[in-house]
Amino acid sequence: MGQLSYLAVLAGCLFAAIWLEPVLRVNVLRRWRRLSLTLLAVVVVFVAWDLAAIAAGHWSFDPAQTTGVLLPGQLPLDELLFFVVVPICTVLGFEAVRAVRTPPGRPRRPDDRWSAGDEADHRPAGDEADAGRRRVR
Amino acid sequence: MSYTVAALLGVVAAVLVDLVVLRTRLVLRAVFWATYPIIVGFQLLSNGILTGRDIVRYDPAAIVGLRIAYAPVEDLLFGFAMVLFTLSVWVWLGRRGVQRTPAAGEGDWLLARLRRRRRARQSAAAPGDEH
Numbered sequence: 001m002g003q004l005s006y007l008a009v010l011a012g013c014l015f016a017a018i019w020l021e022p023v024l025r026v027n028v029l030r031r032w033r034r035l036s037l038t039l040l041a042v043v044v045v046f047v048a049w050d051l052a053a054i055a056a057g058h059w060s061f062d063p064a065q066t067t068g069v070l071l072p073g074q075l076p077l078d079e080l081l082f083f084v085v086v087p088i089c090t091v092l093g094f095e096a097v098r099a100v101r102t103p104p105g106r107p108r109r110p111d112d113r114w115s116a117g118d119e120a121d122h123r124p125a126g127d128e129a130d131a132g133r134r135r136v137r
Numbered sequence: 138m139s140y141t142v143a144a145l146l147g148v149v150a151a152v153l154v155d156l157v158v159l160r161t162r163l164v165l166r167a168v169f170w171a172t173y174p175i176i177v178g179f180q181l182l183s184n185g186i187l188t189g190r191d192i193v194r195y196d197p198a199a200i201v202g203l204r205i206a207y208a209p210v211e212d213l214l215f216g217f218a219m220v221l222f223t224l225s226v227w228v229w230l231g232r233r234g235v236q237r238t239p240a241a242g243e244g245d246w247l248l249a250r251l252r253r254r255r256r257a258r259q260s261a262a263a264p265g266d267e268h
Contacts (some may be wrong), residue, residue, distance in 0.1 A: 009183050025243060038223060044218055059193055087223040095243065114166075116168050
């Protein structure tokens, strides 16, 4: 596979999870603003870690198996895409578990151990009550 | 600092973000622990290819040397920190009101069909007690 090896692994990850969007309607891609903000936070934090690790020599990448496109700090483009693809798959998996375990419409108690605290009918107590009422689509 | 120390600190930081900073408390919730094993399975597979084929190489001095499916054990900690941080931010944004809906499974014909079938089976097994 040569220089496309790393990208092929990432494509495989995406392929393994993306079907959850149409089949289970996990509605992750449809909530693209929330997903984009999540990705932004993950990329900022973990690229910083990655750059520090590359600078410290903790790990390196085989030039023969990556695209060869290097971003500032010797960060391969492939590695940047890792921090985009893996979080997307993570959220897809998480929402798939929720789609199966707590289907929408089923009444939920606040103490429901399957809740994550961000459900539309969830009314957190105290200082977060206001934020809970602000529903944006 | 070795990768080993950095990975341990990463896990501690991610747990602190979840419990104290964003207060999403995912590590105390069943839904997180039901998701994590699924993701870790795929991580072992993809990370095993990346490390087994030497696409990513590690400085032997930066790791303890214990490997699981070719990957240094530190990668599991890195992965845990990343998965927890990702889901913590995602849930926090939802709590702040950023695109809570459409919820997972909303409008899905497959799940709706399975649920209808289960309900029908239950009411057939216990007539008069339909809940």
